Amino acid sequence: MRILFLAAAAACLSWTAAAQTPPAKRPAAAKKSAFDKKKVEDYVRHLLLWGPQITVAVSDPVPAPMPGGYSEVKVTGSYQKVSVDETFYLSADGSRLIRGAVYDMAVNPFAKDLAQIQTHGQPSLGPAGAPVLIAVYSDFQCGYCREEAKVLRDNLAQTYPKEVRLYFKDFPLDQIHPWARAASIAGKCIYRLNPDAFWEYHDWIFDKQAEFTPENLKEKIIAWVGAKKLDSVQFGRCFDSRATESEIDRNLAEGRALRVDSTPTLFVNGRKVPGSAPWPQLKAIIDWELDYGKRTGFTPESCCELKLPIPGS
Known part of the structure; x- marks a missing residue:
């Protein structure tokens, strides 16, 4: 009799527990993303x-x-x-x-853009470690670029012999300037032969800009290369194989990432200066950056130089 009672009690408890167990919840439907x-x-x-x-x-x-x-x-x-x-x-x-833009007030507002400007292997003028870095994105067939090139060449080194380093960045506008890319490829080939000769080429091609066509460009450049006693054979191989074109494409991609949409466009310590800037305006910006650097200790290298850690440092 006791055994029957215990069995009945166990069955009762089992039924009660089952009755009190809440039904299993259905999995919640995945929340639809608000991003469309x-x-x-x-x-x-x-x-x-x-x-x-x-x-x-x-x-x-x-x-x-x-x-x-x-x-x-x-x-x-x-x-x-x-x-x-x-x-x-x-x-x-x-x-x-x-x-819009979000700024971290603990960081120079132009540091992000400055960090994107690659200077290795780019034609440059001025001392390494200068407190002001200028990068000019330019097109050899652009009239405004010719004007800005003259402003920079006539004034920069004379006014700031130790304070500014200038980098030239090819940015040919292929859709409107049919020989600009070829001129940039040639310029990079000349830079490979002799970095100093690049700036002579730079001045010459801007000065004679109106004389060039897609048909006569190569002939005129080869004649110039020979007159400068550079290696014409090596230049010809570089130019004909378009060996430097990938460098031009990298400059174009970099400029687009920096929102360059016209030439010339300058960056002064990362500050974007679009269009052909007259010397008084550009000088005022350079002086501002020099003063800022003195007050804060900021330099282009301190912004963006990347180093591998040294053990024990």
């Missing part, structure tokens, strides 16, 4: 007047350098060989876009 690439693309196309002929690419979002749950989104518009990048910040719920 098509919606962002459509909005930006309308905002910036980017028509159907422009190809638009919207990046995946990454955490933004600002509080509030915002994400950073890059939107790139491309047409033929021209690309423009725009940065937006998207709210967590996907309802708000902020267009």
